[in-house]
Amino acid sequence: MIAPTALQNRTVSEIGEHALIARISGRLAMPPWVVVGPGDDAAVIEPERGALDVLTVDAHVDGVHFDRRFVPPDAIGHRALAVNLSDLAAMGAQPRAALLSLVLPGDLETAAVDGMLDGLMALATRHRVALVGGNITQSPGPLMLDVTAIGSVRPRRVLMRSGARPGDEVYVTGTIGGAVVGLRSLQAGGSKGSFGGSEGPALLEERYLRPEPRIRAGLLLGRNRAATACIDLSDGLADGVRQIAAASGVGIVIDESAIPVADGVREYHSGHGHDPVCAALAGGDDYELLFTARPSLRGRLRAVRQHVGDLPITKIGVVTNGSQLVLRTASGDRDLPAGFEHFR
Amino acid sequence: MIAPTALQNRTVSEIGEHALIARISGRLAMPPWVVVGPGDDAAVIEPERGALDVLTVDAHVDGVHFDRRFVPPDAIGHRALAVNLSDLAAMGAQPRAALLSLVLPGDLETAAVDGMLDGLMALATRHRVALVGGNITQSPGPLMLDVTAIGSVRPRRVLMRSGARPGDEVYVTGTIGGAVVGLRSLQAGGSKGSFGGSEGPALLEERYLRPEPRIRAGLLLGRNRAATACIDLSDGLADGVRQIAAASGVGIVIDESAIPVADGVREYHSGHGHDPVCAALAGGDDYELLFTARPSLRGRLRAVRQHVGDLPITKIGVVTNGSQLVLRTASGDRDLPAGFEHFR
Numbered sequence: 001m002i003a004p005t006a007l008q009n010r011t012v013s014e015i016g017e018h019a020l021i022a023r024i025s026g027r028l029a030m031p032p033w034v035v036v037g038p039g040d041d042a043a044v045i046e047p048e049r050g051a052l053d054v055l056t057v058d059a060h061v062d063g064v065h066f067d068r069r070f071v072p073p074d075a076i077g078h079r080a081l082a083v084n085l086s087d088l089a090a091m092g093a094q095p096r097a098a099l100l101s102l103v104l105p106g107d108l109e110t111a112a113v114d115g116m117l118d119g120l121m122a123l124a125t126r127h128r129v130a131l132v133g134g135n136i137t138q139s140p141g142p143l144m145l146d147v148t149a150i151g152s153v154r155p156r157r158v159l160m161r162s163g164a165r166p167g168d169e170v171y172v173t174g175t176i177g178g179a180v181v182g183l184r185s186l187q188a189g190g191s192k193g194s195f196g197g198s199e200g201p202a203l204l205e206e207r208y209l210r211p212e213p214r215i216r217a218g219l220l221l222g223r224n225r226a227a228t229a230c231i232d233l234s235d236g237l238a239d240g241v242r243q244i245a246a247a248s249g250v251g252i253v254i255d256e257s258a259i260p261v262a263d264g265v266r267e268y269h270s271g272h273g274h275d276p277v278c279a280a281l282a283g284g285d286d287y288e289l290l291f292t293a294r295p296s297l298r299g300r301l302r303a304v305r306q307h308v309g310d311l312p313i314t315k316i317g318v319v320t321n322g323s324q325l326v327l328r329t330a331s332g333d334r335d336l337p338a339g340f341e342h343f344r
Numbered sequence: 345m346i347a348p349t350a351l352q353n354r355t356v357s358e359i360g361e362h363a364l365i366a367r368i369s370g371r372l373a374m375p376p377w378v379v380v381g382p383g384d385d386a387a388v389i390e391p392e393r394g395a396l397d398v399l400t401v402d403a404h405v406d407g408v409h410f411d412r413r414f415v416p417p418d419a420i421g422h423r424a425l426a427v428n429l430s431d432l433a434a435m436g437a438q439p440r441a442a443l444l445s446l447v448l449p450g451d452l453e454t455a456a457v458d459g460m461l462d463g464l465m466a467l468a469t470r471h472r473v474a475l476v477g478g479n480i481t482q483s484p485g486p487l488m489l490d491v492t493a494i495g496s497v498r499p500r501r502v503l504m505r506s507g508a509r510p511g512d513e514v515y516v517t518g519t520i521g522g523a524v525v526g527l528r529s530l531q532a533g534g535s536k537g538s539f540g541g542s543e544g545p546a547l548l549e550e551r552y553l554r555p556e557p558r559i560r561a562g563l564l565l566g567r568n569r570a571a572t573a574c575i576d577l578s579d580g581l582a583d584g585v586r587q588i589a590a591a592s593g594v595g596i597v598i599d600e601s602a603i604p605v606a607d608g609v610r611e612y613h614s615g616h617g618h619d620p621v622c623a624a625l626a627g628g629d630d631y632e633l634l635f636t637a638r639p640s641l642r643g644r645l646r647a648v649r650q651h652v653g654d655l656p657i658t659k660i661g662v663v664t665n666g667s668q669l670v671l672r673t674a675s676g677d678r679d680l681p682a683g684f685e686h687f688r
Contacts, residue, residue: 035396039591040505041434041576042400044497047391052379055477056386057401057443057492063484090385099401101490133399140407141485146445148401148492153388161384232385247383 012113013106020136023110024100024117031130034097043133045097051152054093058083062142070186073115074122075209076145081120083234084149085127085213086287090232092159092222093151095127095215100134103144116145119210127215157222159230159291161247168228168292170252170317171301173217173308176237176288177280178262181269182208200264207262211287217308218289226300227291238281238337240290241317241325248292251320254281254336256329260314278337281327292319356457357450364480367454368444368461375474378441387477389441395496398437402427406486414530417459418466419553420489425464427578428493429471429557430631434576436503436566437495439471439559444478447488460489463554471559501566503574503635508592512572512636514661515645517561517652520581520632521624522606525613526552544608551606555631561652562633570644574635582625582681584634585661585669592636595664598625598680600673604658622681625671636663 012020021038030037036044047053060080062068068076081098088095100120104113124131129149182204190205214232221227229248231240237259245252261280269276293301305313317328325336356364365382374381380388391397404424406412412420425442432439444464448457468475473493526548534549558576565571573592575584581603589596605624613620637645649657661672669680 035499036435036502036504041431041574042398042437042493042495044396044398044435044502047395047397051391052388053391053397053494054386054388055441055443055492055494057445057477057490058479059445059447059481059488059490061447061481061483064482087385091380091388093386093388097399099399099492101401101403103403103405103488133401135402137403137405138408139405139485141483144403144447144488146401146403146490148399148443149386150397150399151386155379158380158388160380230385 010110011106012104012108012110015110017136020113027117027121028131030132034130034132038131038133043099045132048096048152051154052158054088054091054151054153055148056084056087057146057148058087060145060147062144068143070190071209073112074119077116077119078123078210080145080147081123081129081149082211082213082287084147085123085129085215086211086232086234088149088151089213089215089218090159090230090289091151091153092157092218092230093153094219095129095149095151097130097132097150098124099148100131101146102134102136103139103146104136105139105143108143153222157225159218159222159227161229161231161244164229164244164248164250164292164319166250166319166321168294168319169315170254170290170292170319171313172237172260172288172290172316173214173311173313174286174288175260175262175312176286177265177283178204178207179211179285180279180283181265182206183285184268204262204264208285211285213287214289214311217304217311220304220307221291224300224303226297226304227293230289230291233286233288233290234284236282236284237290239284241336244290244292245323245325249323251322251324251326252317253320253326253328254317256327258314258316260312281337354454355450356448356452356454359454361480364457371461371465372475374476378474378476382475382477387443389476392440392496395498396502398432398435398495398497399492400428400431401490401492402431404489404491406488412487414534415553417456418463421460421463422467422554424489424491425467425473425493426555426557426631428491429467429473429559430555430576430578432493432495433557433559433562434503434574434633435495435497436501436562436574437497438563439473439493439495441474441476441494442468443492444475445490446478446480447483447490448480449483449487452487497566501569503562503566503571505573505575505588505591508573508588508594508636508663510594510663510665512638512663513659514596514598514634514636514663515657516581516604516632516634516660517558517655517657518630518632519604519606519656520630521609521627522548522551523555523629524623524627525609526550527629528612548606548608552629555629557631558633558655561648561655564648564651565635568644568647570641570648571635571637574633577630577632577634578628580626580628581634583628585680588634588636589667589669593667595666595668595670596661597664597670597672598661600671602658602660604656625681
C-alpha cells in the first residue's frame with residue numbers, strides 16, 4: 001500500500017487522465033437544475049426561466065497571467081474563476097455554472113491540482129456556481145486553466161459597455177491600483193521581504209492573489225437599472241474608460257483627485273519613482289466595476305449603495321460629447337494614459 | 345502605405361490584441377437570438393424555448409492534439425470546433441453558439457490566425473453555430489485553441505452514456521480507424537509521399553484534418569428516442585465501449601468482424617506489421633457516434649436510418665450482464681484492448 005503522502009506527491013502523468021477526472025468529479029455536488037453533470041460528453045442544465053444566458057471564457061496562463069513561483073495553487077484556481085465571474089458581474093448577471101479546461105504539464109504534482117481545485121471550489125461555493133464539466137489535457141508547455149462561466153440575467157437588466165451618454169457620471173467600485181502593487185510585492189519576495197512585514201502589503205498581495213468579483217454590485221446595478229454602461233477592470237481603469245467611451249461613442253473626463261487609490265499604492269509608487277496615479281490607471285487585475293449613471297436617476301444608485309454593504313462606490317468623472325479621453329489634474333488636463341494590452 | 349502581403353506576414357505581437365479582436369469580430373454575423381455578441385464583457389443569448397442548455401469545452405493544443413508542421417491553419421480551426429460539436433452530437437443536441445479562447449505565441453503570423461478562423465467559421469456556418477465571444481491571450485509556449493460549444497436539447501431527448509441495458513445492441517456510425525492512418529500518413533510527409541499519391545490516403549488524411557461531427561445522426565437518435573446510450577469516439581472505439589459500459593454498469597461484447605474499418609486501414613496496418621483491428625480499436629480522432637439501442641425498438645432506429653442520408657450505421661456488438669468487455673474474433677474471445685488516455 002502506498003502512503004497518502006506518497007500519493008500526494010505523484011505527478012499528473014503518473015495518475016493519468018481518468019483518475020484525475022474521477023478525483024475532481026468526486027468532490028462536486030450538483031444543484032437540481034443540473035440535468036447532466038461531469039462525466040458525460042457534455043453538461044446539460046436547465047436555463048433559468050424567463051432569463052437570458054450569459055457566457056464568458058478567459059484563459060489563465062502560467063507566465064502570462066500568474067507565476068507559479070509566487071502564486072500558490074489555491075490562488076491560481078481562485079483567480080481563474082474570479083476573472084470570469086467578474087465578467088458576469090459587469091453584465092449584471094447571476095453566475096450559475098462553470099466549465100474548467102485544464103492544460104497540465106505532465107510533471108505537475110497532483111497536490112498542486114488539488115490546491116487549484118480547493119481555491120476554485122471555495123470561490124464557486126461562495127457564489128453558488130456549479131462546476132458542471134470540463135476537460136483535462138496534457139501541456140507540452142505552461143500550466144493553463146481556461147474557465148467558461150455561465151450566468152443568467154433578466155432581459156431588461158443587461159449591463160453593456162455601449163449605453164453611456166454625455167452628461168452621465170462615471171463611477172468605480174472599491175479601490176484601484178492595489179493588485180499591481182501586490183503583484184510587485186510578491187515578485188520582490190512577498191510581504192515578509194522588501195515590504196518589511198507590515199499589514200498593508202499583505203492586503204495588497206491578497207488583492208492580486210484572490211480578487212473578489214463584484215457580483216453583488218453588478219446584480220444591484222442591473223436590478224435597479226442604475227447604470228447606463230458597465231465594464232470590469234481586468235486591464236486597468238484607463239483601459240476600462242477607453243472601452244466604455246469607444247463602445248458608447250462618447251468622450252470621458254476623469255478627475256485624478258477623485259480616483260479611490262488603494263491604501264499603500266501612492267507610497268509604493270512614490271518610493272519607486274513612478275507617477276502614482278498613472279501607475280494606478282494603467283495597472284490591471286483590480287476586477288472592480290467601472291460604470292456610468294444618469295444624474296437624474298441618482299435615486300436608483302442610492303438604492304444600490306444601500307444594499308451593497310461596505311463596498312465604496314466613488315464618482316470619478318463625467319461623460320462628454322466627442323471622443324476625447326481626458327485626465328483632469330491639479331496642474332491641468334492631459335490625455336488619459338493607455339491601459340494594458342496583450343502582445344504589446 | 346504597407347502592401348497587403350506585408351500586412352499578411354505580420355505577427356500577432358506586431359498587430360496587438362485589440363486589432364486581432366477587431367479583425368475576428370469584423371467577420372461575424374449574429375442571429376437574432378444573440379442579444380450581446382463579441383466585444384462586451386460577456387455574450388448574452390436567449391436560451392431556446394422549452395429546451396435545455398448543453399455545454400462542453402475542449403482544448404486543442406499544438407504538439408498534443410495536432411502538429412502545425414503538417415496540419416494547415418484552416419484544419420486546426422475546423423478541428424477545434426469539430427471536437428466540441430461532436431460532443432454536442434453525442435448528447436443529441438442542436439449546436440447554437442461557441443466561444444473561442446485563443447492562446448497565441450507572439451511570433452505567430454496573422455495569416456495563420458486568419459486561416460484558423462476560416463476553417464472554424466466554415467464549419468460553424470455549415471451548422472449555423474454563432475461565434476458569440478471569446479478571448480485572446482499570449483502564449484509563452486504552444487499555440488492553443490479552447491472552444492466552448494453551447495447547444496440545446498429537449499428534456500426527454502438527451503442522450504447519455506449511462507442508459508445501456510443487457511440485451512441492447514451496439515451500433516457505430518460511419519467507419520473506424522481512418523483518422524489515425526491519415527495522421528500517420530501526414531506524419532510521413534503526406535499522401536504525395538509514402539503513400540504514392542493514390543486517392544485512399546488523401547481521404548484518410550481528410551478524416552484526420554477535417555472530421556465531420558455527426559450532428560444530424562445525434563439529433564435523429566435523440567428525436568426518435570432510438571438510443572439508450574451514446575458517446576462520441578474522440579478517444580477511439582475501445583475507449584467509447586469502455587465508457588458506456590462503466591457509466592451503464594454493464595458488459596459489452598464487440599464482434600471483430602462487424603467493425604466497419606475504413607477503406608485502406610487494414611492494408612496500412614498490415615503493411616506496417618500492426619494488428620489492424622487492434623489499431624483501429626485503439627486509435628482516436630474518428631468522431632463517430634457509438635450508441636446502444638433496444639432490439640424491441642428497431643423501428644425507431646429504422647426512422648433514423650431513413651433520414652441520416654449516406655451515413656452507415658453498423659451493428660457491432662451486444663450489451664451483456666456483468667462488466668466484462670470482450671472482443672469476439674474468429675480465433676475466440678479476448679479482452680477488449682485499451683483506448684487512448686492523456687498523460688499515459
